[in-house]
Amino acid sequence: MNKYISIFFIAFLIFNTANAQGLLGNKDEVFTRQDSLRGSITKERVWWDVKYYHLDIKVNPADSTISGSNTIRYKVLNSYKRMQIDLQEPLKIVKVTQDGKELKYKREGNVFYIDLVAPQNTGEIKEVIIFYGGKPKIAVNPPWDGGITWNKDANGKPFIASSCQGLGASVWWPNKDHMYDEVDDMLISVNVPKNLTDVSNGRLQSVIDMMDGTRTFNWYVSNPINNYGVNINIGDYVSFSEVFKGEKGDLDCDYYVLKYNLEKAKIHFQDVPRMLKAFEHWFGPYPFYEDSYKLVEAPYLGMEHQSSVTYGNDFKKGYLGTDLSGTGWGLKFDFLIIHESGHEWFANNITYKDIADMWIHEGFTNYSESLFVEYYYGKEAGAEYVRGTRKGIKNKKTIIGHYEVNNEGSGDMYPKGGNMLHTLRQIVNNDEKWRTILRGLNSTFYHQTVTTKQIEDYLSQQIGLDLKSFFDQYLRDIRIPTFEYKVQGNNLEYRWTNCVPNFNIPVKVNINGKEQWLKPQAEWIIMLKTPKDLKLEVNKDFYVNVIKSK
Numbered sequence: 001m002n003k004y005i006s007i008f009f010i011a012f013l014i015f016n017t018a019n020a021q022g023l024l025g026n027k028d029e030v031f032t033r034q035d036s037l038r039g040s041i042t043k044e045r046v047w048w049d050v051k052y053y054h055l056d057i058k059v060n061p062a063d064s065t066i067s068g069s070n071t072i073r074y075k076v077l078n079s080y081k082r083m084q085i086d087l088q089e090p091l092k093i094v095k096v097t098q099d100g101k102e103l104k105y106k107r108e109g110n111v112f113y114i115d116l117v118a119p120q121n122t123g124e125i126k127e128v129i130i131f132y133g134g135k136p137k138i139a140v141n142p143p144w145d146g147g148i149t150w151n152k153d154a155n156g157k158p159f160i161a162s163s164c165q166g167l168g169a170s171v172w173w174p175n176k177d178h179m180y181d182e183v184d185d186m187l188i189s190v191n192v193p194k195n196l197t198d199v200s201n202g203r204l205q206s207v208i209d210m211m212d213g214t215r216t217f218n219w220y221v222s223n224p225i226n227n228y229g230v231n232i233n234i235g236d237y238v239s240f241s242e243v244f245k246g247e248k249g250d251l252d253c254d255y256y257v258l259k260y261n262l263e264k265a266k267i268h269f270q271d272v273p274r275m276l277k278a279f280e281h282w283f284g285p286y287p288f289y290e291d292s293y294k295l296v297e298a299p300y301l302g303m304e305h306q307s308s309v310t311y312g313n314d315f316k317k318g319y320l321g322t323d324l325s326g327t328g329w330g331l332k333f334d335f336l337i338i339h340e341s342g343h344e345w346f347a348n349n350i351t352y353k354d355i356a357d358m359w360i361h362e363g364f365t366n367y368s369e370s371l372f373v374e375y376y377y378g379k380e381a382g383a384e385y386v387r388g389t390r391k392g393i394k395n396k397k398t399i400i401g402h403y404e405v406n407n408e409g410s411g412d413m414y415p416k417g418g419n420m421l422h423t424l425r426q427i428v429n430n431d432e433k434w435r436t437i438l439r440g441l442n443s444t445f446y447h448q449t450v451t452t453k454q455i456e457d458y459l460s461q462q463i464g465l466d467l468k469s470f471f472d473q474y475l476r477d478i479r480i481p482t483f484e485y486k487v488q489g490n491n492l493e494y495r496w497t498n499c500v501p502n503f504n505i506p507v508k509v510n511i512n513g514k515e516q517w518l519k520p521q522a523e524w525i526i527m528l529k530t531p532k533d534l535k536l537e538v539n540k541d542f543y544v545n546v547i548k549s550k
Contacts, residue, residue, distance in 0.1 A: 047076070047080035051184050053073075055187070069130060070173055075125055081117075088171045096131070097128070155236065158234060159299045162230075186220070192217070192234050196235060197236070198233065201291065221291055231310065244276050253294070256294065261315065278372045279372070297311055300312050346368070352449065352451075363399070423474075437462045490529050493524045509536055511531070
């Protein structure tokens with residue numbers, strides 16, 4: 001993971017400036033040149049558009065090595081002759097060719113600069129082949145601190161998997177490792193010992209028995225895919241399948257598990273068609289019918305790899321048998337199946353361009369858990385679930401991170417992001433319109449990389465409100481907006497405090513048993529002739545604090 005240090009004096013100045021502006025959050029952080037090379041669209045990246053990868057590798061469990069090549073097909077956007085390819089230490093590039101000729105290259109940390117010889121004419125489609133190998137970083141705490149996991153199953157057979165969100169796919173294969181440019185389609189060829197199976201993204205095209213006693217699995221991905229969504233899963237797998245009758249027709253669902261877990265998986269994975277039914281209702285068709293849906297047992301908790309979702313929740317309900325919401329509803333489903341599959345819509349279909357906007361993945365997917373609950377157990381059950389996740393919100397760092405340095409924001413992007421969206425739903429105050437907006441997101445930004453601004457603008461336009469201060473409050477500030485009120489005689493006075501400038505969202509309240517909407521501002525607003533012995537409650541589905549002043 002990227003390393004950074006806090007500078008007290010600068011942080012103090014930033015804090016006071018932010019306080020004056022009403023935006024509170026992250027201390028200033030110092031980043032390295034490597035962070036910038038990893039997180040920005042450099043001049044060595046911007047001139048070419050990746051169109052196709054053929055990742056062709058040999059995975060050797062005996063010595064924990066990976067070797068092979070990646071053929072990169074690209075379109076020249078602007079003529080330039082230096083290409084940035086990312087590959088993290090200790091892996092090494094051993095050769096680069098174009099048009100059959102070897103090219104010179106130079107390493108700078110985790111970046112390789114390739115000097116191209118052939119003309120790079122605007123509009124042309126070109127190819128370069130990167131040969132590489134070595135022992136990739138071992139995953140320390142996957143999927144959060146990822147790399148390659150080299151485990152063994154209960155029978156002593158190799159059980160291997162990749163996980164690399166944030167860290168980057170270049171931790172195990174060479175590529176253009178920036179989220180803004182997704183490859184259009186991809187062939188993944190993985191050579192493994194003959195007694196093992198590799199499961200990767202897309203559809204299995206062929207399995208080839210090699211002369212040396214190994215087998216090569218060829219998987220083709222026909223849809224755009226982000227780099228961290230590409231994966232390998234290697235083990236003593238068996239599989240079973242079913243067909244989900246979805247909005248776009250028949251969706252092939254394939255399940256890969258270790259042999260001794262087959263029978264329990266056949267029962268436990270029944271959450272998959274339930275998930276698909278609920279999420280197609282809320283978000284629209286599953287985004288990758290052409291590539292199928294797969295759920296693959298992995299030697300770690302799990303991850304949202306596109307069309308190859310990995311699973312390690314021990315075949316338990318909840319999150320390893322616990323309910324993260326504390327409401328009881330979280331034990332009605334397998335958290336990993338629902339959450340990681342929800343990312344097929346928010347992460348793999350709609351993908352952030354910069355990891356600073358990771359809330360687009362995690363906020364919506366956290367919220368999808370409550371929508372799953374609502375679909376099967378009712379609206380109040382779903383609301384109870386998302387409200388229950390508030391106990392995980394820390395409000396110590398902003399949800400949005402620093403741009404162009406591969407820096408993600410606070411883990412609050414999960415529960416606070418979900419509760420922000422739940423609050424926004426209350427403002428919309430029309431469930432069918434809200435569902436239409438969620439489905440519209442997935443159709444408008446179908447298979448696209450996006451920025452927070454694009455999502456904010458879309459929601460503002462569809463809802464018909466200027467939501468800038470709303471998103472500033474929840475995404476770029478650590479304070480919880482506070483509804484403050486007081487009773488003066490027969491008058492009710494109320495306002496928003498603890499807020500960014502111009503925060504003015506409406507809020508639903510109950511006054512002496514009667515529900516109504518108020519529109520607080522920063523200044524006190526007076527409601528005349530309110531009932532005696534006034535009792536006021538703010539609707540609990542709004543993620544706000546409430547203070548009664550004297």
